[in-house]
Amino acid sequence: MMANKPHDPPRALLAFFRWYCDPAMLDYIEGDLKEIYSRRLKKSGKRTADILFVVDVLLLFRIGIIRSMEGINTLNNYGMIKSYFKIGWRNIIRSKGYSFLNISGLAIGLTAAMLILLWVQNETSFDRFHAKADRIYQLFSRDLDNGNLTAWGYTPALLAPELIQSYPDVEDAVRQRVVFFLLKAGQNRFNEMGAFTDPGFLRMFSFPTIHGNANALDDDAGIVLSRAMAIKLFGTLDCIGQTVQVNDNDNFKVTAVLEDMPQNTSFENFTFLLPWSYFTKLGWDENQTWSTTNTGTYVSLKDPNDAGAFDSKLNGLLRSHLGEADSGREVFSHPLTKLHLYSKSENGQLTGGRHETVTMFSLIAGLIVIMACINFINLSTARSEKRAREVGVRKIAGAYRSSLVTQFLVESTVLVVFAFVISLILVKLSLPVFNLALNASLTLEFFQVDFWLYVVAILLFTGIMAGAYPAFFLAAYQPIKTIKGTVRTVGSTFSPRKVLVVIQFTAAIVLCICAVIVHRQIQFAENRNVGYNPEDIHYEFMQGEIPNHFDAIKSELLASGAVTSVTRTFAPIVWPWGTKSGLSWQGSDDADKTLNFVEYGADADMSKTFDMQILEGRDLDIYLHPTDTAAVVLNESAVSAMRLSSPVGEFIRDGSGKNWQVVGVVKDFVIQSPYTNVSPMIIHGWQDRYGVLNYRFNSNKSNADNQRTVEGVFKKNNPEYPVESNSAEDYYQRKFATERQTGKLASVFAGLSILVSCLGLFGLASYLAESRTKEIGVRKVLGASSLRIVTMLSTSFIKLVVIAIVIASPLAWYFASNWLDSFEYRVPVGVGVFVLTGLVSLLIALATVSTQAMRATLADPVKSLRSE
Amino acid sequence: MKKYHLGEFEELVVLAIGILNNKAYSVTIKDEIEERTARTVSLGALHTALKRMEDKGYLKSFPGDSNDERGGRPKRYFEITALGKKAVQHSRDTRAEFWNAVPKTILQSTLAVR
Secondary structure, three states: OOOOOOOOOOHHHHHHHHHHEOHHHHHHHHHHHHHHHHHHHHHHHHHHHHHHHHHHHHHHOOOOOEOOOOOOOOOOOHHHHHHHHHHHHHHHHHOHHHHHHHHHHHHHHHHHHHHHHHHHHHHHOOOOOOOOHHHEEEEEEEEEEOOEEEEEOOEOOOHHHHHHHHOOOEEEEEEEEEEEEEEEEOOEEEEEEEEEEOOOHHHHOOOOEEEOOOOHHHOOOEEEEEHHHHHHHHOOOOOOOOEEEEOOOEEEEEEEEEOOOOOOOOOOOOOEEEEHHHHHHOOOOOOOOOOOOOEEEEEEEOOHHHHHHHHHHHHHHHHHHOOHHHOOOEEEEEEHHHOOOOOEEEOOEEEEOHHHHHHHHHHHHHHHHHHHHHHHHHHHHHOHHHHHHHHHHHHHOOOOHHHHHHHHHHHHHHHHHHHHHHHHHHHHHHHHHHHHHHOOOOOOOOOOHHHHHHHHHHHHHHHHHHHHHHHHHHHOOOHHHHHHOOOOOOOOOOOHHHHHHHHHHHHHHHHHHHHHHHHHHHHHHHOOOOOOOOOOEEEEEOOOOOOOOHHHHHHHHHHHOOEEEEEEEOOOOOOOOEEEOOOEEOOOOHHHHHOOEEEEEEOEOHHHHHOOOEEEEOOOEOOOOHHHHHEEEEEHHHHHHOOOOOOOOOEEEOOOOOEEEEEEEEOOOOOOOOOOOOOOEEEEOOOOOOOEEEEEEOOOOOHHHHHHHHHHHHHHHOOOOOOOOEEHHHHHHHOOHHHHHHHHHHHHHHHHHHHHHHHHHHHHHHHHHHHOHHHHHHHHHOOOOHHHHHHHHHHHHHHHHHHHHHHHHHHHHHHHHHHHOOOOOOOOOOHHHHHHHHHHHHHHHHHHHHHHHHHHHHOOHHHHHHOO | OHHHOOOHHHHHHHHHHHHHOOOOEHHHHHHHHHHHHOOOOOHHHHHHHHHHHHHHOOEEEEEOOOOHHHOOOOOEEEEEOHHHHHHHHHHHHHHHHHHHHOOHHHHOOOOOOO
16 A cells, blocks of 8 residues: 555554444445545645544444444454354263263362362462561581481571671571470460570561560560460450469560461471570570580571572581581571471482472372373264264365364363363362361462462363364364265274373372372381380470479379389480480490480389380389499390490490490380381480470279379379370371371372273273174174173273283382382382282273173164164 | 334434435535534444434435545435334424423513523
């Protein structure tokens, strides 16, 4: 076209008008516009005419003149897309059975995937709610432990103050130390877990406050309570300024009330926070050295990019304070946001931990969705014969291939949306059970942008995954063949469909085998001989008057008949508090100094209270043998690690020159994780470090009676403190919680994957049986037995499942042994698991297929042959 | 009598078409109304009204000649259908009825208050 002629109206506006105007009226109105324009041009000049033209065009933009969405010769395919939806809907309605299989398979898959995604989302949200989350680091120590580099989350208590003083790039550094204290307000008293923290703690971490502010810990006489604790002590949240008596001795004023710790924080569930100055006042700060690591340290850096440089400065600082003995000790910073998922030390690097489980389950979620999509693909392509004629006619009528592809994609998306709505309902319904099983509090957040982003992503992914292959497959039909009816899809030996079935079952069987192995591992650890009998063992912490009245308590407990044995120890039998290295003995070398012993101690009757076995020598008894305060008992592992042939009578020295004589050897018992080997252990007869009073209930009396009697004794001798009666067995059981959770999740999703696979198999089998109705009829008429026909129909599928089992077994073995590698004490993976799981999945598949085969076989051949 | 609903503007359009008699297309209709009522008529309003009345069956249209001014686009001539005639007639009768019903004294300008 030429440039604007002098008498032409503005071209852009004319184009706009042409775009929106109803084509039926376009010519006339455009003519009118031009006529009026040229008249105005003559009368009042171009400028005015142009302006009025704009006004006219804008005023023409109104209902009645704008083209309708589906006019003739429109620019979009609205009408066609509408028809796709209509045809898609009719197809769903026409074959209800297959639609049901498709939709339910997809719905189950999506439900599983969404549940897992919710869980993953929760796992990755840990510690991210703090405003400064991206520049807070926890400091970790690293050193050799029994020859292996290990990292742990405790640092010297002296570190934080020095960092604040001498490092300008550190914004703040706070210490944190867990403590159990008796809190008292009026008649309400509770012995609960809290923490000492530096005043900056609440400024560094954004725990939401109900009353008070982040400066609450600046007051040396201030205490911060959690919501639960405030309610328990005062019955109200409005308790700022009220007095709480701590440790039976000191009064604190409430300066803030915090919301209860959110579930997605790595911190323990503190019910109160006390200022560090109180820790100092109690004298617990004395004798701190740079080699003692007993305090959690958190720093916030001014610039988070400095973390690397900061680490080297940290080590310089540490070096300048540490002696030769600790030359290997290092400190490094670990980002707060990675604390939850990467917390396990592997060769001194924090690379292990929960992220492995999270990755594993994300993969499982993906797998299950893929399996559901495979169902969809298989059923659509298998039944494509039914659609072949439609495709042929459409093509002859002039449909492009691309429009056919669009049509089938629209159909699959309709199904996916259906399935998705159902799965949303399923998720909503199953969430409470899921939460209960996982001990989590996941919610479906309908009103979050993130949620809908995920939804759209899932829908697109699934719709395309499921729809793409069938769409191209169907659209590729040649019209002549389909109209002539010569398309045959049944039969080829290496069809993609068979490959997909094999993939699907391989995935399902791998998941099942892994789930079984997880369960066997948990069982294996649960059934482990722990070397003592945790049943009936209870313990009290040495708090309040218990240390002073120990003799009275012990004799009263024994005299009451409720308790058969009492022993004081350094720590609970399920939870050791300390380790010791740097020991030497007759025949030890320098390398032995790094040997790390679990340090424990007992006064007397240890083997009786805990039901342990003394293998050599005798048990400690500081009452009968007063010299036992300088004696030790070793466990078997210690004896073999120390290479002692006759341990009893040997002397062991520590770095400071103290000497202990070995008086006995106790059979190995599990005091740490039930999944690790038993560490070497040294049990002292020292008197100054008792932390726990253990007692064994008299099993001849009922536990409730025992409990009541024991409570009476403690109430009398230690009236200020509530009686806890901690059960060693309960604590021991809790050590399995994480693995039990993994086991539960794994088995649920393995079950779902088998279910989804079987739905697909069921659909395929029923379709195959249906399409071979005539053949079966002929065979029956010619005298084939029912059994032969069922076998004939089933074998092709069973073959696929067998192939899947063969592929799945080594894969599963690989994954399972990888997982098992993280446990020192692990179940051997035998052939039995594979055979059993294989057989079971074969049986399930057989049952699925043969019902369909049976139905086809039992049908009356007369009926199937008569129809034509 | 919902049957013959004509808006005020629509009525003017129909009457203008009547006046123009065989020469009625949008531009002449617009000119006619503007001339007689001293108000501006936008093409948008006019075409909407024309289309609506054509849909209702009061008007019918046929394509006509063209000229250079119109850039070669045809005119579209309108004429009143029998139904359209009944509709304007009805509209007029209704008004007349109203006029007759109003007492003479009320509308005589000499007697009107102020």
